[in-house]
Amino acid sequence: MRKLRYASVLTASTLTLAACGMGGGTTDGGSGATGDQTIVVDEPFAPAANWALETDDAFVLSKAGCLETLVKYETSGALKPMLAVSWKETAWTAWDIKLRSGVTFQDGTPLDAQAVVGALKHALGVKTPASVFSPETIKDVAAVDGSTVRITTKTPDSLLPQRLAAPNTGILAPKAYTGSSTDPKGTCTGPFQVTKEIPQQAVTLKRNASYWGGPVKLGSAEVRFIADAAKRATQVQTGEAQISRKLAVTSIQDLKGSGDIKVDTAQLPRTIELVLNNKKAPFDNELVRQAIQAAIDPKAITEAVYAGAGRPAVGPFGPGEPWTPEGAEPVAADPAKAKTLLATAGVAPSSVKIQLIAYNEGSSFSDLAAVIQAQLKAIGVRVTIRTADYASVEPDLLSGDFQAALLSRNYLSTMPDPLGFLTADYTCQGSYNLAHFCDPKIDAALKKAASTTDTKTRNAVYAEVAATLQSRAVDVFLVHETESAALAGQVSGFRLHPYYTLTADLSLATK
Template sequence: MLSKKARFTFATAIIGSMIAMTGCSGGNQSASTGKSAEKPAASTPAGKKVINISLKADPPSLDPSQSNALVDRQVQNSIYDKLFDLDKDGKIVPVLVDSYEVSQDGKVYTFKLKTGIKFHDGTEFNAEAVKFNIERDKADNSRRKNEMNFVQKVDVIDPQTVKVELSEPFSPFISILTDRSGMMVSPEAVKKYGDDYLNHPVGTGAYVFVEHVNGDHVTLKKNENYWNGKVNIDELNYKVFTNGTAAVQNLKSGQLDFIDEVPTKEIKGLDNNPTAKVVAKAGMAYQGFYLNTKQEPFTNKFLRQAVNKAVDRDAFIKVVLDGFGTPANSPFGPGNLAFGDSDKVEKPNKQEIKDLLAKGGKPDGFSFKLQIGTSPVNEQFGAVIQNMLKPYGIQVELEKVEFGTMLENGANHKFQALQLGWSGRPDPDQSFFDFVVTGQPNNYASISNPELDNLAKQARVELDPVKRKAIYDQAMEIVHDESEYVHIYHDFNRFGVSKKVTGFEYIPDGIIHTQKLDKK
């Protein structure tokens, strides 16, 4: 058997992070709280170290098997350790796994686990727990089912060794274990709480769950027995701020220590601030909007193409992001294995767009409804799209929708157009397969193209990186033709950080990693 390090490498310095374009319910925050102007700021007991982190939306689920939102991951990464994770260079490194091997045919993975680790409820982390988690993620009701579809069998060799057999080679497998499929939950907690487990999450991570007040905050406390080094902070509070400007005000006043996403318009105001700074670096995501291929008017491919080509990416980035982004025409940003010419974008060609409208039977244009989030940035997103499409007779009606409802509408295909992005993952498959293959969970646009399905499946089982890249290039030609999603830009992760906070290490996954944080 060959070691994984000898057989695979992953290029992961991918640009772009999902903007707060899908925030939850709006409202004005005071300078002391994340939800209402009436609630006073909580006092901090003397000597207690507390870090307050703003989230652009309320986390829908803290259960990794059910989660599908970036804000979930912000909290989950403090509660759960993963089998693997990313380092500051975006490279995959073992965490709960001590060492591992991969068979010559790429179908058998043997994991040797670290020892002496316990879940927050005192139960042992071991090979049985890994088997439980993988099989749970394979279940029909799990959002991780597709990621684990290739897993055929999980065997416990001994308490610290687990063998995973795949039905065929699956290139993204280790990369998938750096995300929610690699988060290890307590089997006993799942058995105890059942469907209510999302309200009682238990992992092995640096922080222990205390409470989740929907729409307001999630509180975690220090894991006093953390296996992977000292935890310096006594309490983490994730506070919901749908208004990014209000979050910045709270950061400046000291009521917040972190902002998960600084509005681009606020960056200059923090450049020389004595109490806070901005960390703006390349991430892994893309942003844009879906066009529902099963609802009029977007059952017509030519009309989808017209909308796609009418969006001026450069102008959008200048107006909405103040230049903090790069134009996108694919889910693959610079640094991704599949990045290349498929991501290049041309300026809108007026005659080409008119020709497409004529081919689609709507030479004078048409109208459609675009669902957007409720924050001011969402509104700006929608207004800019409206203005860009209007000269072609394409009228856009904006409908503001709460974040959780947007996810439900996407999953149930209840929209004409829907503004949602993706926070990105290290392997191209994780930003592609679920979004374009017939019947997959993130295929909100309901695209169904047998040739595209086949190419996406080929890319998953191909182990040669050069051959995989060629397959993705071919697949993207079909995606551009289908135009079921309008890729607009690759964003930057934009964290606001108090200068009292120390130990922060930027990781290109867009997550605020809290394990090593301290506070002056």
């Protein structure tokens, strides 16, 4: 089951994309008015699961300005009303969600309690629910009245509002779920409505003229799915696109000196890690994992590959965050220690042969893989590199048929709290546990954290788990990554966000 990261396999030419009506500019006769303009956005990952909201397709649909959630997440960490105007814990295991009045889906049907209950029950009833909202934590969803939904949890869950801000809990009209796959056309509530989809290549959208949030400044939009970061950057330079997300480090400086193009960079809660398969030799031996960790130099990697676009990792979480262990520092490279750990494990360095997966869509992963290859060669460990589109390697990652892989992971993307990431990636039944790591003590700690109302206490649990992951070298955490987007000079109202790109406030200045 594909869960948290999808990749396009786009190889179509610019001519093919142009035939889809690509290219920012004016529409409706080219009047030049802001409301008549269209924008083109290049994204790295395409929908790959027929818009199933329990998968990463929900994030694609949210960024496209179509899908909305009950609660809105701000990058400051604040939660604000979206389709719900309030939420209140009415009992130890019950929350009442008051819906916004006057909202309609894009097909004209009203957003009411029955529609929301239907959408959330659908999320619970799929074959593999998203970890953020699953029967493991949710007992029942029911309508209290026409505008109030009650969500009952199996145990006290202080983080339910954060769960309701995740795109996986997005709300679509009842019609969306009546076919063999989820249909977003006309069933969203957002500022943009999907009008056409070219699988693995692009979606076109038009303004939702009845948007509950007020006037939508743009008339239409196009989202292209282009795996090649260099191509995404080039299309902003040539004027074929106005926004390109997730730039490669090598493109940033070139774009900064290119005409009126702006580069927007933000320090996001994203960590690049070397995923080690804890169930497959040689990484089923903790000493071997620790040896690999000791041989790799995060500081050198950051300087060589991510200069100006990252910081050496101090663990899964960035320095200074409330859930990062106090005093956490990057692991200091120590090749001599690495060799000693291998000797203690009874493993000859020459016997360790690793295939490292570096998917094409990752930020400079080909360069990163080459540096890791060289650093491990220095202790006698041989590394071969396998490059491919993410979609082609994901089945091996999820099944455990691999040794090591590079991964860029946003630890607040699953939900706006580390619990979602830690549960998905590091619990025994985690839906995205690529490390195939299992420790019942960590499972119990995270379950306790979910029911803890005191934020400071909960963050302390996360810090303890992070320290354990680091000390046991469950994975090797390399770089805390920034994310950069290229913007044409006329773009206004854009901000980097893990959930939202196309918004009602986004516009293009007239020329």
